[in-house]
Amino acid sequence: MESVVAVVADPVGSGGRWCALAADGGAAGPVQAVPDLAAAVARREAAERPRWVWAATDEIYPWLLERAAVRPGRCHDVKLVESLLLGMAGWHARPRSLGAAWARLHDLPEPADAPEPGADDQPVLFAADRHHLPPDTDPLAALIAVYADQRRRIAGSGHPDRTLLLCAAESAGALAAVEMGRDGLPWSAAVHDELLTGLLGARPAGGARPAVLGDLTRRIQQALGRPVNPDSPAQVLPAFARLGVPLRTTRSHELREVEHPAAALLLRYKELSRIHAAHGWAWREAWVRGGRFRPEYVVGGVVSGRWATRGGGALQIPRLLRGAVVADPGHRLVVADAGQLEPRVLAALSGDPGLARAASGGDLYAALALDAFAGDRPRAKIALLAAMYGQTSGEAGQLLAVMRRRFPTALALVEAAARTGEAGGVVRSRLGRTSPTPSAGRFLDADGAEPGAAEDPGDSSSPNLRAARSWGRFTRNFVIQASASDWALAMLAALRRRLAVIGPQPRLVLFQHDEVVVHVPADLAPAVEAAVTEAGEEARRLVFGATPVPFPLETHAVECYADAK
Structure with missing residues (x-):
């Protein structure tokens, strides 16, 4: 005992x-x-x-x-x-x-x-x-x-063993979150400054726009034929409309569908502006101390079980800046990534034999393509994402019909979850984490949006029906995303325990949904990589039982975070 x-x-x-x-x-x-x-x-x-x-x-x-x-x-x-x-x-x-x-x-x-x-x-x-x-x-x-x-x-509870495991994993995550905030992610101010200067130009004085953003602003205004503030949708949307380009929002996914040259410029502006605001020079002064980025994690900060942060943006470090994450001399960063996690979770949850076979290999989308989409991997990926996120318009709707015929058990699971959400009911993760109802207040997702708020562009039904379908899309994905969180937290707890056995030097320094980073002396990197593999297998067994679906964690021991991708 x-x-x-x-x-x-x-x-x-x-x-x-x-x-x-x-x-x-x-x-x-x-x-x-x-x-x-x-x-x-x-x-x-x-x-x-x-x-x-x-x-x-x-x-x-x-x-x-x-x-x-x-x-x-x-x-x-x-x-x-x-x-x-x-x-x-x-x-x-x-x-x-x-x-x-x-x-x-x-x-x-x-x-x-x-x-x-x-x-x-x-x-x-x-x-x-x-x-x-x-x-x-x-x-x-x-x-x-x-x-x-x-x-x-x-x-x-209905499944006391699962509930107990969920409570233990959530509590272990809280320990790891405090430790990661204290130990910090190695961060090179010199490399960070070099990267920012290359992307944005020299650091401006007095809070002005960096030179590159200023130049992009002028080019956007020239392309649109009028002065606009690229940060203001209220100015940008009418400017596009006058050119015969109707847009509902200035979100990136909409701009990517537009062929007008101003759209590409605005996309680049938004990317660089976000880096400047969220991870620029002022951010470093606020969050990087003693050569370490020290975020404050909020365990269970998202209703699906994903974490959030109290500022700092630890869960969304831009790829363009990952070169600033550099291990100490004589150390390595062991970066472990659970690729294609949510599709594997769907396969394990549903027990669909066809999807489980596709997941048994290295690349789930490639196997899915060979099985059902004549080897076309991009179309297979679109189809599976449509199944998980409830996209029904355009090509996604046609591909979804193929998924329904070839993988009926998997589709039945997510569609039952969607119907439950549309009716105002709740759904549960593998370990029992429960979705809110639409009337239970506002709950934010990982991007700061209300769950279910995204609309299907092809949905022209009444506002009430659209709202119900929107919540159905939320519950459809909740069962997958929350179960992925169950696995990730169990893996984190198992890894933390194994690192303590290796010794005091390996330190968990980053955790974001399906990825962990461990800072470790170079000679201990192989032991840490083995511990990561064992932790992933333990989590698979604890959360999903005897499923044949593997949850591989690809590991890289690198000196710089950017080299792991």
Whole structure:
């Protein structure tokens, strides 16, 4: 039986209290006070490696790392687990703090969650009202009571083993997120400056546009025949319309369909402007310290289980700037990428034998092309993406009909999920992460858009029907994307555990959906690559069971991140 210890910090000073817990979550011994909590946690971690139960990893763990450099192997994050369990009950919008969970146990009004800290805020461990417990409530007693209740709810879920795995993986992800923010991604300011100068020209003074953006602005205005601000759709769209080019938006996917020369110029402007705003000189001054990019990850920041960040853009480092990510001397970056993850997830979830056969080789799209599309890989890719994202217009609709005939089980799964969403119902990931309903409030996807907001250009039905179909497209993909998150978090937890066995030097420094980067001494790179492979296989087995579908992680040990692609 694993050792489980609930722990809280004192509101002032460096001490705290802890209590060993029984299998049902209740206290298994006396409460003990420790004068130096960080040191005591470090000693107990070394002695018995318990699963630590605390209110929120992102509040207590940065302080423990700072004080004692202790890296716990396992934890149970009450706030994150509460969020998962609330979602499974259809309560996505309810508060998830320790205080809110305790209030629900006692039929009291639920306090709103505290605002998330801003990008410039320092970690505040001992804020007295952080958990919104009533003034006379013992935080440790409340923590134990809420944990015991969560254990009961996990046991009573439809698939308790899967729910427990999801909660453990989410909590492990919280540990990794804090560590990655502390360790940071190696970042060369000199290379970054060289890349920016090559792309944008010399750094301008006073917040002006860089020279290259200024030149593109003039060329766009010349092509459109009038002065416009390329950052203003309200000016750009009418300018295109006067030239007989109707556009609904200035989004890149629409501009790529336009043959007018102004469209190509605007696309280039948007790409470079985004780099300047999101990863330019000012960004480096704000986020790169001591040769490290130190983002603040938000575990479960997207409803599908994907992570977000509190600024910094760690999940969207432009390919043009990846040359600035350079390993320390004598070190390597082991970059591991789970290629074609979501199509493989669909194959494993559905159990479709034809799609599973296509996934068994190296290139799923190429195998799919040989099976159903006369060897045409681009058309096979369009067809599979249409199946996963619900695109029905144009060529995608025709190819979707082929998919439906050749891979009926896979198509039945996503189409059932779409119908559920259109009817206002919920769908679940492999481990039980649950989609919100359209009325449950606004939830942002990885790009900052509301799930289901994208429209099919070929859908000319009524607004209400379009809205239902839009949400159906969201739930269609949710079952795949959220299950991919299940696998990715299980893989991250398994890899983190294996890296600790290798030694203190390998450090996870980046995680973005289907990719991880480990900074490691060069002589340990082969061991890390083997650990990555083992972690991916463990995650496949834990999440999907006996599926024949492989989830290969392609690894590269490189000195520069750009060389891995």
